[in-house]
Every structure is written in structure tokens, then in C-alpha cells.
Amino acid sequence: MKIQITALFLVASLFCAAQEKDLTTMLYDTYEAYKEPVLKKRRIKHADLQPLVEQYRKNEKFKVSQVGTSIEGRSLSLISIGEGETDVFLWSQMHGDEPTATQAIFDIFNFFDSSDFASEKQEILENCTLHFLPMLNPDGSEVYQRRNRLGIDINRDALRLQSPEGQTLKKVRDSLDADFGFNLHDQSTYYNAERTEKPATISYLAPAYNYEKEINEQRGNAMKVIVFMNNIIQKYAPGQVGRYNDDFEPRAFGDNIQKWGTSTILIESGGYLGDVEKQEIRKLNYVSILSAIYSIATENYKKIALEEYEKIPENDRKLFDLKIENVAYSLLGKNYILDIGMNRLEVDKKEHNDFWYSSRILDQGDLSTYYGYETLDATGYIVTPGKVYPILVTSLEALAVLDIKSLLKSGYTYVRVENIPSGKLASPFPIHILGKKYEVPEFSIEVGLNPTFLLKKGETITHAVINGFLIDLNSDKKTNFKNAMIYR
Template identity: 45%
Template sequence: MISSLSPAQDVARQLHDAHEQIKEKTLTHRRFKHQDIVPLLQALNQPLSVSQVGESLEKRPIYQVKAGSGPTNVLLWSQMHGDEATATMALFDIFNFLQAKNDGFDTFRQAILTKTTLHFVPMLNPDGAERFQRRTATDIDMNRDALRLQTPEGAILKNLQQTLKPLVGFNLHDQNPRYSVGKTGKQAVVSFLATAFDEDRNINEVRQRSMQLIVGMNRVLQQFVPGQIARYDDEFEPRAFGDNIQKWGTTLILVESGGFNGDSEKMTIRRLNFVAILSALKAIADETYRQEETAAYQAIPENGRLLFDVLIRNATVMREGHPVLVDVGINHNEVNDKAAKTFSYKSSVEDIGDLSTFYGLEEIDATGLMLAPAYQYSDTLDTVSELAKLDLIALRQQGVLVFPVRKAQADTFPTQPVHVLYDGELPAQPLQLEQIPTFLLKKGDQIHYRFVNGFWKENPDTLQNGVID
């Protein structure tokens, strides 16, 4: 059977399929820290070399990984924002790929290594990664520091761009997982941007190259996540590194890793980064990107903001004795634990009303159902640990989801799907903006859905953490 894929798409499919064997297997979640990647960097072998290019405000070394001997310099950096780690994982997968031999990709790999010289900076913001926060230890957003250069990490990045003068730079980020592809209900799994270099968003040769490379990256990814690639808004931001690096003469490709439903640790998008970046590096090496039309870049839909994590449609609530039909948008918000290696969810009611033009990653049609307060346990427990003495499964079936406790710590998260109250009662109304979404959906006396902290599924394997309020 003759393949209908282009050569680049065909190789991308092979890379995608091989990723499981190639990937760096010690990186299994997004909240790794600087100390976790240092041994991996120290273990790298030819054709890769590692050098220190500076240090963070808190004296953590910032490293550069170099590969290749070609005349075209390419600069790639990840985790400029400390809590955006998807591409860092992909870069370590690429390091493994570049060190491999006799795996069917030797010709592909050698084309990149002989025609380009690659300069990688994984984890540009190690202090932010330590806390799993966006900003550096200066409390400055590094991506708004391209002019003043008050962050040492930002100064390192500008120095690399000015001294290496790379033809192409890859600015690797994560974006809000609730972006939609245009006005569709599809989640933007990956978004690209050819950043503007001036207020008028003009297109010169440097920016045109960005667009052409993104067209190729979009094409290879569409076969894995069809209709789920978007384009970031290109409004000029005069303080941002992406816009300025484009202005300074380096073709800039912004890659934003969004969300993939059911994959909170972004392992699927990590694989897509691996495929897209390697495909682009091959296009740079062979200059095949020159064949692409910029109109195909403009045809990629822009990011929209039309998604909630959960959208309940057509629920009825009582207001002053009158039934009111509403939709309810709920988002699950990640909260780091103290060590920032794991997280729990604290959900929120984001919007109420007519949300017919929005979508949910998960949706419930509540037509004919009344949204009512969850039932509260009749006694007040001394501590959260006393929950273990109760038959929570039976109580849940009865709609008893809320448990008063005398001694508890706010913003902590029981492993059981319960809503713990330690300070006062639930609001009189069953539904308010910014409320933690714990309630019932009923028809008469029959309970159809039991929501705790925005989650409702009954399967023990899919029940999420509770919350202390």
C-alpha cells in the first residue's frame, strides 16, 4: 500500500512511534527540579557536550547542551517559566535521540548534526522550577525582562542570542490547557506563534521563516491531534523575549504546550514536542521550509477561550422560590504541595448563566435536574482523621458529602472525595461564583450526580481528592 503521507509526515510518524523507547524514563511528572536534571546532563555523551553558561539568582547552575558541527546555529530554551516543564522533558528525549545509533534514524540524525549546530538550554529558570512557579526568584516574569535585563537568567539568554547569532530560536512554553482551537470546542493541544517584531506586525524574511517552519510543524502534528493545533495571538509585546529576539534578527518559533484531556502530566504533549522540534530541525538542515506558503500559517485558527474543565448544561436552581435555568462552568485548579513535587485540585465555579457558546472538556446535560446543596453530616468531627471511621461510600450514596470538623487546616486536601468544613457553614444558596463546587444534581428525591470539589465520577479509580474549606 502506498502511503499518502509526505516524507516529513512519514518520518514524523516513525519518530512518534519510537518515542516510548527513546524517551528519558526518569522524567515521569512535570514537577521535577534542577537537582533532578543535573545527573542526566552529567551522563550525556557524544555527540553532545555540556557547559555552564551562568547561574540563577539563587546560584543554581544554568547549562547549555551543544550538538552538531554545521554552519547554521539553532538555539532552543525551555522552562523560562518555572512551571512550564513539558518541553524540558522533550529536550531530554531529544538528547537521547541524538546519542542513539543504528535505530533507523541515522540518516535523519546526521543531516541535522552535520548541517546545524544546536544549542539547548533546558530549564532556564531553575529557581522558578524549584517552587514550580512562573516567575524567577526576583519575582519578575523573565519573559517581560528582555529590555531591562534585571533577571540574571534573562541576561544569559540575551547574551547567548547576541554571541551565537542563531538563525532560528525555539522559545518553549506551556499555556493554559483551557484554550480552544478558534471557536470550536476542541482543546488546543499545541499552539504556535511567529512573534511580531514591531507594532504593525510586519513580515520580513526573519519572521517569514518562522511562519514557514510552523506550517511544517503544524502539518506533521495534525496526523496525531487533528484539528487541535492553534495559533497564538501575535500582538506585539515590546518587553518580551520572543518579540525582541525576532527583532534582533533570529527567527523565533514560540511553542506553547496546552492540554490533552485525561493527561495531567502532559506525556502526550511531550511526545508531540519531540516530534515537532525534530521535524523542524530537519527542515532547517535541509532548508525544505522554504517551500512553505505563509498563507498556510495564517490559516491556523487562533487560540480561543471557550473551554471549561466541566460544563453542566440546563440545570435548574431555585432563586427566591423561583426555578432558574442555568449552565455552570467549573475549572479544576492545581495547587502545589509544599515540596512542589505533587499537586491537588481545588476547583471553582467560574461562570453561571447562559454558556451555550462555550464548551466543556467534560459535559453533563442536566435537563430536568435540580442543582441542590449537598447534605451535611449530622455530627461535628474533632479531626479529619476521624473520617476513616465512617462509611463514606454509604454516606456518599445518600448525598452526604460535607463534614464539619473542629480542627483542620484550610487549603489542604483529603485523599477521600469529601468536602470538609472547619469554619462555618456552606453558603445558603447551592451555587455561587467562585464557590468550591460541591452539590447534588437531583430529580425529585433521586440523586443523579454527586459533586465534590468539582468532580463527580463514582469509580474509585477516578475519584479525585477532597478539599478542606
């Protein structure tokens, strides 16, 4: 009899796993039908969300209530759906420049508002009540910055509660006494899964609730749900999951919400090759969060072994946008072999709706334990300084008709332009633009400087690095180049 029961349990477990696997696949394959088209880029603002919030306020499937306001008076809304006993609370954009999950939340609303996946949605909504607080820090979002208008990190305000946004989060958590909480963030794109070249596209943490890092039932449940989500992400971004260090931070909301009895799951959206606006990562948020909610509704997460949580690789931070390896660099008459690590740093435009890049050399020397989204083994190449093109170009229109690749091959990385529009922030061409009187500093490879140089093999210039973008001068393939610099 015991053998029969065990066999039945195994069959049931495999059946549930197959169901969830099929659901995940269907969610991934049908995502475009639910992706909210209004939200296309990372730099979304409170005003972008309000028409959508009002749309759901008028929808009888949802309950929408204003639960607070930001320092500058922007509304904080709680959007709920479902009638089940298990309360699941999801909040996003506690940091204003971390919007990936906010977009995914509105994709999830579209999913629940559709007529598809009827049986799965019925199971979720009969067993769970879902509560979403998107864009907790709308003032920070307005200027695309981490901190709120007071200049504090809301995620370090769980004890003092000086921010109205933090007060709202605490009030909502307490009023719901939520069983599960999803703390949704973005992390730097330069995190990688420990000891691999793969970016930590998604990172997780079941925060500790005390310095001893004890595991009670609530934290254990969070760990199990994380293992479940990790298995999903591995299907679409294999090896690209990290796990945060779980040292207790007594001021943090995640740690305290865990302490207050809500099984808390931190999700951090990192980097994915070629996904500057994080739209593929948004999709992974949508798929994994919905699948996790289904697992909570069916309680299938309970079957997962806790030990699997520790097997997720830890987060590391050893990625560059571009890494040049083993290149020769001449200094004071002697050649040295260097690795050079470069990052492309975003500079917001005035209205915080878009950005341009001002890149920097982040490190140089032996970078053999570091990785790059793009890596070039430059063995046999030598770093060569670029020159200023000797002919003054009258305008950007005149520059546009020049063969810039030929200029680069001839050793020119700078062009003087007589009339540079005052509102132009960056060069749209893969060559730097100089004002008539600007003098280029003496060339050096140095941490903190803009990475601009040529690579020569023998007597031939084969590659250009312009503002941290690598350009293969012998290839016609489209590159990921966005902009060079303007020096007035």
C-alpha cells in the same frame, strides 16, 4: 522541457514529504525508547536535571558549558550537538511552572545519543548545530512559579535586562547569531482552538518584530516551520492547535529575538484530555520539534506556502474543566436555568513536588459559547444542596470503610471527623471532611465558591459535584476524581 522540470520538482517534493511523514510516524511510534525516565512529572527542579547534564558533559557527542547562573546561584547550561552551518537555538522554562518542553529536550538528547535513525541524524547534524538551554528559570522552577526570584517575568525583560537569566539568554543568542530559535513554553489548559470545544494542545506564534507586523525572510521562515509542525500535530491531536495573536510586544524576548535576525518559533503546550501531567503533550513536543529540525536541515520547509500560517485557528480561552448545562437552580422560591463552569485549581504542596485541587465556580449563566473538558447536559435536573452526615466519624480510617457513594445518594456531601491529621491537606474521598466545630455556610451557586452540590432528577439524586468533580452515582466507571476539601 519546462513541463518535465515541473514534474520532476513535484515528484521530488512528494518524495521529501513522504520521507518526513515516515520519520514523524517512526518518531511517534518509538518514543518510549527515548523518553527520559528520570523526568516523570511536571514539577521538576534544577537538581533533577543536573545528573543528566553531567552525563552529557562526559559524552563526546555533546558539548556542555555553563553560560550563566540564576539569582539564587543555580547554573544555566548550554548543551550543543552537531557541526552544521545552520545554528538552531532552543530554550525552555523561561517561566518556572512551564516544564513540558524541558522534559522533551532530554528525550531529544536520548534520541541523539542512540544508534537509531542514523541517516536522519547524520543529515541533521551535518547541516545544523543544535543548542539547548533547558530550564532558563531554575529559581522559579524550585517553587513552581512563573516569575523568577526577583519577581519579574523574564519574558518581559528583553530591553532592561535586569535578570541574570535574561542577560544569559541575550548573550547566548548574540554569540550564536542563531538562524532559528525555538521559544518553548506552557500555556493554560483552558485555551481552546477558536470556536471549537477542542483544547489548544499546542499553540504557535511567529512573533512580530515591529508594530506593523511586517513579514521579512526570517519571520516568514518561522511561519513556514510552524505550518510544517501544525501538520504533524494534526495527525495526533486533530483540531487541537491554536495560533497566538501576533501583536508586537516590545519587551518580550520572542519578539526581540525575531527582530535581532533569528527566525523565532514560539511553542506553547496547553491541555489534552486526561493528560494532567502533560506526558502526551511532551511526546508531541518531542515528535514535532525533531521533525521540524529535520525539515530545517533538509530545507524542505521552504516549499511551504506562507498563506497556510493564517489558516491555523486562533487561540481562544473558553474551556472549563467541568461544564453543567441547562440545570435548574432554585433561588428565593423561583427556578432559573443556568449553565455552570468550574475549574479545578492546583494548590502546591509545601515542597512543590505535588499538588491538590481547590476548585472554583468560574462563571454561570448563559455559557453556550463556552466548552468543557467534561460537559453534562442537565436538562430536567435541579441543583440540590448537600447535607452534613449526622454521625461524627472518629478517624479517616473509619471514614474509609463507609459506603461514600451511598452517603452521596442520601444527600450527604460533608462528613465530620473527630481526628483529622494535622498534615492532611485534602480529603482523599469524594466527600468533604469537616472539623468538629466547622459550620458549613448557607448554600449558594456563586462565582468564586467551591462547586459542591447534588443533581436531582425527580426525587432521585443521580449525580454529585464534589470540589468540581462530577460523580455519576449510577455508574461504577472509574472517574478522574483526585481530592475533596478539608474544612477545619
